[in-house]
Amino acid sequence: MRLCWIHPTTRTESLEPLWAKLETSIRPILRPDTDLEFRFLPKSGNFTRSLYAEHLNSVHMIEAALSAEADGFDGIFLGCWNDAHWEAREVLRVPVASVSEQSMLAALTMGRRFAIVTVSEKTAVSIEMDLFAYGLRDRAITRPVRAIEPQSDHCLLSQSIEDPYATFIPRFEAAARICIADGAEVILIGCGYYGPLLRSNGYLEVPGTGVPVLDSSAIGMKYLEAMTDIAQTCGYVKSTCHSFRPPDAAALDTSRRSLGLA
Template sequence: MKLCWIHPTARNPALEPLWQTIHQTVSASVAKEVQLDFRFLEGSGGFTRSLYAEHLNSVLMVEAALKAEADGYDGVYLGCWNDPLWEAREMLNIPVASVGEQSMLAALAIGQRFAVITVSDKTAGAIERDIIGYGLGDRCIARPVRTIQPFSDAGLLLEAVHAPAERLIPRLEAVAHECIADGADVILVGCAYYGPLLRRAGYRLVQGTQVPVMDSSTVALKYLEAMVGVAQCTGVAKSSAGLFAGITPANIAQARKSLGLV
């Protein structure tokens, strides 16, 4: 089984310790027979904390997903909560997983009501939009997506590689206790990078509670393994009716050509 993890940005050399740690941590979680490769975007602006910037970035992510399918991968993983999941599913014929949808579905199996703690208010808005779109509003708390304060930045990401207890965990726990008071019994880490870093550090429960803090990235990646397994056993990777029905190749080719993608 060959899986391709697509990052939402270009490979910023300043974050190399983060990339190396994330890749090592999540690669150790997949089954032995799974080949997991990581790809970054070419030409990405490296910014998704804007509805418009996310929209632009989504085009590049779907293009990378199409390339992965053409290169023979069995499944594609969109490694950001700001993801073009349905757009990619429309275009690909192999399983496509996202951090958000797959970890939310996993939360339904281990708790009654989940909450997501993310890295900025703009990201929170995008995730809440997805919760509504996925029809999961009844299985999360009121105001289900909340943000650490101050917001995450590159400095916090790099610090969390070696010392998440310094600033990241206190910021997350301050919000997590509010979510628990409002009924959450599962906390999802609303960032594709912080989840593996917290799990690597052994952080799995909100302090003083039995509420799990889910490494959303690794959980969603394991779900992709299962999705590919189901597709290989049954021959069904997705529905080809309704929203994900195939599009006339000539129409898509014209749209891609108009944007200079081909």
């Protein structure tokens, strides 16, 4: 099967070590017959810590997903917690997975209550909104999403590519331990990039607690692999009634052209 991981950013040169790390972290967990391609957006504000900026960026992610489907990919992965996978599912005919929904569904199989530790307060707002949208709020703790302090920036991300234990993990653990004290039995890493960095460095649980720390990107990709396998062997992709019923193709193309997208 051919899967496409769509990044929420352009290919930022300063983060080339991160892109290389994702390649070496994600590819080995997939099946030998799974072909994965990473794609970047041709246009992006490279900023999603704003509800409006996230909304703008989501349009370009869905456009990239449409291009990937047209290029023959069997499954599409939206590689950011700030995603628009329901909108993508409406217009695509192949399985669509996201970092957020798939990792949260996986957390339900590992504990009764989960929490998410993310990279900024604005990102926490978006993730908590997703929790309500997915109908999973009752399986999370009372304050389900916490941000590290100080919040992540380009410098911290770059440093963590080589050594996440130096600065990121202490900040992450401080928030995670509060979540555990509030009842969390599973912690998700609320970032598509830090998850692979922690997992590839052997950080799989909060020390001394028995609480798993989930690499949401790795889990999301494995779920997409399973979703695509189900589509290819059993014929199930999505409902085409109500929410995910495809819109009129001509009307959609007209709308996209009017916005300069097609």
